[in-house]
Amino acid sequence: MIPIKNVVLLGANGTMGAGSGEVFAAGGCDVVFLARTVDKAHEGLVTAQNMAKSARIADRISVGTYEDDLEEAVSKADLIFEALAEDIELKKQFFTRVDKCRRADSIVATVSSGLSIAEMAHGRSETFRRNFLGIHLFNPPSVIVGTEVIPHTGTDPKLTKEIVALLESRFGRIAIVTDDKPAFAGNRVGFKVLNEVAQLAEKHGVAFMDYLIGPYTGRAMSPLSTVDLVGWDVHKAIVDNVHVNTKDEAHDMFALPAYMDELISRGHLGNKTPQHGGFYRRVKEGNQTINLVLDPKTGGYKDSRDAGAAKLPFVEKIRDLHRVGRYADAMKMFTTAEGAEADLARKVVFGYVSYGLNRVGDREVVRSPRDVDRIMGFGFNWAPPTVLVDVIGLKETIKALEQYSLPVPKVLQQAKPGERLFTEPHVNVGRFFAA
Amino acid sequence: MATPIYVLGGYQTDFARNWKKENKHIVAMMREAALGGLEATGLEPKEIDVGHVGNFAAELYAMQGHLGAFLVDIDPSFSGLPTARHEAACASGSIAILAASAEIEAGRYDLAMVVGVEQMKTVDPGRGADFLGTAAWYDREAKGIEFPFPKLFGRLGDEYDKRFGLKDEHLAHISTINYSNAKRNPLAQTRSWYMTEDHARSTDKFNSVIGGRIKISDCSQVTDGAASLFLASEKAAAAYAKKRGIKLESIPKLLGWGHKTAPIEFDAKVAESKGNPYVLPHTRQAILDAFKRAGIADCWGVDAIETHDCFTTSEYMAIDHFGLTKPGEAWKAVEDGTIEMGGKLPINPSGGLIGCGHPVGSTGTRQVLDAYKQVTGQCGEYQVDGAKKVATLNIGGSGTTSVAFVVG
Numbered sequence: 001m002i003p004i005k006n007v008v009l010l011g012a013n014g015t016m017g018a019g020s021g022e023v024f025a026a027g028g029c030d031v032v033f034l035a036r037t038v039d040k041a042h043e044g045l046v047t048a049q050n051m052a053k054s055a056r057i058a059d060r061i062s063v064g065t066y067e068d069d070l071e072e073a074v075s076k077a078d079l080i081f082e083a084l085a086e087d088i089e090l091k092k093q094f095f096t097r098v099d100k101c102r103r104a105d106s107i108v109a110t111v112s113s114g115l116s117i118a119e120m121a122h123g124r125s126e127t128f129r130r131n132f133l134g135i136h137l138f139n140p141p142s143v144i145v146g147t148e149v150i151p152h153t154g155t156d157p158k159l160t161k162e163i164v165a166l167l168e169s170r171f172g173r174i175a176i177v178t179d180d181k182p183a184f185a186g187n188r189v190g191f192k193v194l195n196e197v198a199q200l201a202e203k204h205g206v207a208f209m210d211y212l213i214g215p216y217t218g219r220a221m222s223p224l225s226t227v228d229l230v231g232w233d234v235h236k237a238i239v240d241n242v243h244v245n246t247k248d249e250a251h252d253m254f255a256l257p258a259y260m261d262e263l264i265s266r267g268h269l270g271n272k273t274p275q276h277g278g279f280y281r282r283v284k285e286g287n288q289t290i291n292l293v294l295d296p297k298t299g300g301y302k303d304s305r306d307a308g309a310a311k312l313p314f315v316e317k318i319r320d321l322h323r324v325g326r327y328a329d330a331m332k333m334f335t336t337a338e339g340a341e342a343d344l345a346r347k348v349v350f351g352y353v354s355y356g357l358n359r360v361g362d363r364e365v366v367r368s369p370r371d372v373d374r375i376m377g378f379g380f381n382w383a384p385p386t387v388l389v390d391v392i393g394l395k396e397t398i399k400a401l402e403q404y405s406l407p408v409p410k411v412l413q414q415a416k417p418g419e420r421l422f423t424e425p426h427v428n429v430g431r432f433f434a435a
Numbered sequence: 436m437a438t439p440i441y442v443l444g445g446y447q448t449d450f451a452r453n454w455k456k457e458n459k460h461i462v463a464m465m466r467e468a469a470l471g472g473l474e475a476t477g478l479e480p481k482e483i484d485v486g487h488v489g490n491f492a493a494e495l496y497a498m499q500g501h502l503g504a505f506l507v508d509i510d511p512s513f514s515g516l517p518t519a520r521h522e523a524a525c526a527s528g529s530i531a532i533l534a535a536s537a538e539i540e541a542g543r544y545d546l547a548m549v550v551g552v553e554q555m556k557t558v559d560p561g562r563g564a565d566f567l568g569t570a571a572w573y574d575r576e577a578k579g580i581e582f583p584f585p586k587l588f589g590r591l592g593d594e595y596d597k598r599f600g601l602k603d604e605h606l607a608h609i610s611t612i613n614y615s616n617a618k619r620n621p622l623a624q625t626r627s628w629y630m631t632e633d634h635a636r637s638t639d640k641f642n643s644v645i646g647g648r649i650k651i652s653d654c655s656q657v658t659d660g661a662a663s664l665f666l667a668s669e670k671a672a673a674a675y676a677k678k679r680g681i682k683l684e685s686i687p688k689l690l691g692w693g694h695k696t697a698p699i700e701f702d703a704k705v706a707e708s709k710g711n712p713y714v715l716p717h718t719r720q721a722i723l724d725a726f727k728r729a730g731i732a733d734c735w736g737v738d739a740i741e742t743h744d745c746f747t748t749s750e751y752m753a754i755d756h757f758g759l760t761k762p763g764e765a766w767k768a769v770e771d772g773t774i775e776m777g778g779k780l781p782i783n784p785s786g787g788l789i790g791c792g793h794p795v796g797s798t799g800t801r802q803v804l805d806a807y808k809q810v811t812g813q814c815g816e817y818q819v820d821g822a823k824k825v826a827t828l829n830i831g832g833s834g835t836t837s838v839a840f841v842v843g
Binding site for chain 1: 465634
């Protein structure tokens, strides 16, 4: 692989574009931020400065436009990094243009969070195809270090390996290799859970589901708040893509709930559309901010003081145990709590363990449980599946999986009792269990 | 030292964590450090004879005192364990180590658990800085002053400037080295932060002046963290070694210690050191005492130093006080690479307080734990090749309480 010194960034004004640019500039590359206008590219530069908390990162960044500067910048680039909108036709148009002016040894990467890498490479030159792969950074890249590297069948295998090593050593990433399958590993596993919770919200309510599958189950943020943060349009694109293009044991859980589809068509995209909101919405009444929560049954919003979740004793007890660092005791209570609510929570959480570890295998998305663990832990900030198994216990986990008719992943079938499955060094597993 | 104190190991929490965001009580941090240390050393809770906690201001930051008692909460076998909490501002962790080792030397106990801990991200930076002001003479030096400690350590720089001359570019380089080292430390708070020499030299909205000549890049961090350490008598260490089939000599020791306290007011310190080649002579003496007790002639008898860089000026001071250069010539060791990784005497391979982080009451135990990891070759990417002896310097207040150790 050629040394990476000069980077060109396509789509520099978007959050992922500016954030990716910051990562490359911080790693010592000279980066050209390209956008439709110089002003837009400059906006990206300012975003990068704010992410780095340094004005001086701009010393490594120059700005330009697609119209005036793309050909010259790409001809000098060692890495062309594409962070345009998640529109495969748009991406392909740009790649056609890039292919005409890039050096044959340059590397081309896309930050796409789940579109087909092979499809993007289709029709491109032989050297383009060999040097093309996905480098999926998570938002915001300056904070979230989990990264997926996705080769297509024509990618030089040596390049994949070297990119992973480089991302880890020079750019501070925790990187995994995934197959070129819809949504890759992190979003496949993560959005299965997010969409399942969105489906369940129709019957059980938004606030209730976010409370039931809240941070105490091993995540930094509750699921439906996460969907609001990500954006409903992005959520839809990801689950639709998986739903159409895969068939696995959780196929139905990727069906976008009809209420979400309807609200998206009316402009409800989550935090990015504050006037409409998503699962949650804030409105000002005089000097007061009122927090509203969606009622999926009607599509209307209710005051969260009236529509909030009633506290459940078992959840509160688990949170109290997490608060004082008794994670194993807390998760023991999680596995033994009685009642329909506890059953529902376990179905989702053990469903995550099962689905995540079932994506491991020769014909699956990743080769090793460590890959799923790393991307869920450091891309999503969720307790990695094997951390949950270690804390809960292997026997107890398998028993729960069987109880909820969830497939027992091979890695759990083959594990020895007492063996610790999560072996990532220097990680405090307690960080995954918020109270 | 007359009676050897063995270091069996310990555990550090990830200093990048924000425990308020995790909605955790300070006991969770102590628990992770203690249980992590027990696992790392392979010790059973029932083997521990005594527990010591180093902490500066949990009453202020976490509305919680009596931290020694929280050790008992960690494991049923700790019920009845004699415990105590020790406070000497930013040197609290080292004072807890001294107390534990004194008890072992006195023959009272054979195996001590020391936990240094501080939770600081519970309040906004201004309020936190006011709490830190209680490490100075609060009424005289901190009350009503915004960010009192950066100003006090800015004045340490000013005193160097007055006596010997001081260039801010040397302070910027010290900061850059610490950030750079922290990138190799998987438990360092700033391991993924952006920092360059250009940034450290610049003064703008991203690197504003906090007090006097001290800018953001000159400061250590507001950190949540804990580090445990397990200390043993020769009898306990011998049993520990036998059980594991290792040689007693392979277990590192606290080879020497030094402990001095200067007048608490910064002006009084400066007045006292007038005419002395060293700006903080008591700090110098604490280092010399540690060297003497360790049977080391000077700083060149150690392979690395973990020092107290609460600000770049304190590391600048430490360079000549450790004797790497003549007084006032610390800039030479900054310029010629002596203190960098791969240099003649690396300082703060961990990233120090600037790069690794500064959970106040935990810093002393974190430093000695890092010294232990260095001499046992467990530092991974921030390992100083072949380190046999490592010195630490932990300072409370504006150069007030100084504690130095040599581990090897």
